[in-house]
Amino acid sequence: WFETKIRALHPGRDGSMWVGTVRGLTRLHGDQRTKYTKAEGLGNDEVRAILEDRSGGLWVGTLGGGLSRLHDGRFTTFTTTHGLPSNNVWALCEDPDGALWIGTDNGLSRLQDSRISTFTKTHGLPDPLVNSILADDGGRLWIGHDRGIYVLERQQLEEVSRQQRTSLQVVSYDDSDGLLSMETNGQKSNPAACKTRDGRLWFPTTHGVAILDPCQVRGF
Numbered sequence: 001w002f003e004t005k006i007r008a009l010h011p012g013r014d015g016s017m018w019v020g021t022v023r024g025l026t027r028l029h030g031d032q033r034t035k036y037t038k039a040e041g042l043g044n045d046e047v048r049a050i051l052e053d054r055s056g057g058l059w060v061g062t063l064g065g066g067l068s069r070l071h072d073g074r075f076t077t078f079t080t081t082h083g084l085p086s087n088n089v090w091a092l093c094e095d096p097d098g099a100l101w102i103g104t105d106n107g108l109s110r111l112q113d114s115r116i117s118t119f120t121k122t123h124g125l126p127d128p129l130v131n132s133i134l135a136d137d138g139g140r141l142w143i144g145h146d147r148g149i150y151v152l153e154r155q156q157l158e159e160v161s162r163q164q165r166t167s168l169q170v171v172s173y174d175d176s177d178g179l180l181s182m183e184t185n186g187q188k189s190n191p192a193a194c195k196t197r198d199g200r201l202w203f204p205t206t207h208g209v210a211i212l213d214p215c216q217v218r219g220f
Contacts, residue, residue, distance in 0.1 A: 048090055083118055103131065124167040132191070132203065150172040151170070
């Protein structure tokens with residue numbers, strides 16, 4: 001079926017399967033196969049992350065082409081000119097409030113109400129790289145990167161975006177907390193982390209999987 005590298009998979013609510021490759025995005029549904037590339041408006045042909053939001057829009061993170069949204073057969077693309085910190089998009093997550101969180105190689109962004117807010121090391125992030133993003137049930141975001149895992153309060157991120165505070169309080173986890181490897185995999189394979197029905201968070205590392213229960217680990 002695919003004679004190229006597959007970077008991302010996402011099951012659609014309608015029973016379709018979205019496949020991101022280094023040569024475009026493909027929708028598989030029954031015997032039908034539909035392909036999208038830059039020629040159809042996709043930001044770039046190399047796809048790294050895919051997410052279907054609660055309204056049915058499909059978000060596609062690309063290498064070098066920013067973030068594209070497919071809705072009603074048309075693409076809209078967001079890049080650094082719209083406020084993203086980088087056009088390399090590695091991770092996507094929709095939180096319970098409907099905000100879209102975007103992980104890049106140069107920081108974390110939030111897209112809500114057509115407005116992009118960006119957070120970088122200047123705001124307190126321990127590393128510019130975001131490999132994966134998970135939202136727990138307690139109003140926090142968990143970020144996997146190449147030097148461990150850290151957690152942020154979404155309320156603090158909101159306060160920074162409103163200029164009500166200048167920095168974020170971050171709790172980081174590394175090998176001293178039990179991680180067998182501080183490097184979480186992502187960038188080239190997505191989804192790169194997952195939340196299971198019991199609320200636990202699973203992060204792949206280079207030496208095994210890290211499983212976190214947000215209710216049982218130290219926090220703020």
